[in-house]
Amino acid sequence: MIELNGALEGLTEEQVLEILQAGVGEDLLSGPDVLISGGDDAALLRCSGSYLLSTDTMIENHDYVDRWPNETEQPAHSVAFKAIAQNVSDINAMGAETTGIFLSLSLPSNTTRQWLYEFGQGLQAACHKLGATRAVLAGGDLGIAEEVTITVTVTGEPGTDVLRRDTARPGDSVYVCGNLGTAAAALQHLLSNDTSELPLPKNTQFYPEPPLWAGPAAVQAGARCGMDLSDGLVRDIRRILRASSAASGQKLGVTLDVDALQPWLEPLTILGQRHGANPWTWVLNGGEDYALLTIASQHVQLPESFVKVGTIIETDQKDAVLFESTTNPELAAAQEALTIELGGWDHFA
Numbered sequence: 001m002i003e004l005n006g007a008l009e010g011l012t013e014e015q016v017l018e019i020l021q022a023g024v025g026e027d028l029l030s031g032p033d034v035l036i037s038g039g040d041d042a043a044l045l046r047c048s049g050s051y052l053l054s055t056d057t058m059i060e061n062h063d064y065v066d067r068w069p070n071e072t073e074q075p076a077h078s079v080a081f082k083a084i085a086q087n088v089s090d091i092n093a094m095g096a097e098t099t100g101i102f103l104s105l106s107l108p109s110n111t112t113r114q115w116l117y118e119f120g121q122g123l124q125a126a127c128h129k130l131g132a133t134r135a136v137l138a139g140g141d142l143g144i145a146e147e148v149t150i151t152v153t154v155t156g157e158p159g160t161d162v163l164r165r166d167t168a169r170p171g172d173s174v175y176v177c178g179n180l181g182t183a184a185a186a187l188q189h190l191l192s193n194d195t196s197e198l199p200l201p202k203n204t205q206f207y208p209e210p211p212l213w214a215g216p217a218a219v220q221a222g223a224r225c226g227m228d229l230s231d232g233l234v235r236d237i238r239r240i241l242r243a244s245s246a247a248s249g250q251k252l253g254v255t256l257d258v259d260a261l262q263p264w265l266e267p268l269t270i271l272g273q274r275h276g277a278n279p280w281t282w283v284l285n286g287g288e289d290y291a292l293l294t295i296a297s298q299h300v301q302l303p304e305s306f307v308k309v310g311t312i313i314e315t316d317q318k319d320a321v322l323f324e325s326t327t328n329p330e331l332a333a334a335q336e337a338l339t340i341e342l343g344g345w346d347h348f349a
Contacts, residue, residue, distance in 0.1 A: 004117050009109040013142055019113050020105070023120020024137055028127055031136040033099040033157070043138035045100050045155060052156035054090035058083050060148035068190040076115045078206035080122025081129075083150045086230065088132045089210035089290035091156035093228035095163040095219035097212070100138040100155040101127075106145035131212045161219050163226035168244035168295040172225070174254060174310035175294040175302055177214040179204050180233060180264040181279065184286020185271050192275060199270050210290035214305065218294045221302050225295035231287040234338065238319045240295060245318070253320030256310040258334050263307075265330065280330070280337035 002022045011019075021029065030037060036044035045051070058064060058079070067073050088098045103123070107116070127135045135154075186205035189198050202209075210228060218226060225244070229236050237254055245252045264283050272279035295312060296302060313322075321338065325331045 023117040034136040037138040055153040058150040076119040077122035080119045081126040084126035085208040087154040089228045092215035095215040096156040096158040098135045102153040103140035104151040106143040106149040166243040166247035167225040170314040172312040175306040178291025179289040181282035183288040184282040222300040223296040229291045232285040253315035258325035
């Protein structure tokens with residue numbers, strides 16, 4: 001029986017690991033893609049010839065806080081969930097599936113055992129709810145630090161091909177699959193002094209929902225260009241424009257369809273009014289929803305959940321982002337949002 005009362009102080013590394021593994025559960029600790037996992041000096045993963053590798057770090061009081069300015073508490077469960085979500089999203093953004101997860105976790109000695117157990121439960125919940133069915137927690141490291149520091153490294157197996165950032169060409173269609181703006185809207189609410197309930201269907205700032213089926217589906221349909229929207233639609237699509245311009249020798253821009261983006265705007269309108277904010281800044285510039293941005297030639301037929309939001313164009317202005325709409329009164333508000341320096345998440349800002 002695991003004792004969850006008290007802090008981690010005084011426990012051995014083996015005892016700390018036992019609490020974490022109890023929260024994680026047995027089914028996340030083994031699988032057919034991981035031949036040898038935790039317990040040996042290194043994990044042994046099955047590999048078909050090539051694999052993907054990605055890593056991200058979350059630090060307490062930088063990437064999240066236990067209690068936000070509006071008095072909302074962030075549970076350990078959600079911290080773990082987000083740590084997994086942002087990493088498996090990177091694998092999905094390459095059109096692949098996650099196979100291995102490696103966790104480096106450093107904690108203050110006064111961290112409660114209950115917090116660690118719930119953190120482990122959050123790891124399991126993320127893999128189950130998001131559909132990372134092949135993922136195994138295959139190893140990692142535990143340590144002591146002044147602040148909680150979480151580094152997750154993931155491995156993934158590509159299918160027939162991968163999604164890249166440098167293959168967009170003029171005439172290609174731009175698609176989004178997933179959420180836009182909700183995480184940024186939730187973040188502004190958390191950073192405010194508004195202690196009322198968040199008026200959104202879900203808090204994707206705490207529980208992001210990258211569509212893990214979408215990357216492999218895009219590759220299977222014939223798409224070869226894409227990335228996840230971790231830093232905002234405008235900032236991230238400009239990354240694709242820069243990479244593809246360099247590869248093709250053409251100056252590329254994008255025309256975005258305000259009408260197609262409207263459905264993401266509507267749930268954010270009430271919160272925008274409450275905070276005196278233009279909700280287009282969240283839709284266009286807000287990060288951490290981890291939607292999949294896909295660029296595909298016109299003959300590629302993507303599943304219905306992929307929403308066409310624009311077209312790649314050749315232009316004289318480098319990385320140009322333009323808007324089109326014949327009737328939508330939101331056009332001016334969308335254009336105004338481009339001048340607001342939210343610009344997506346910048347780790348060094």
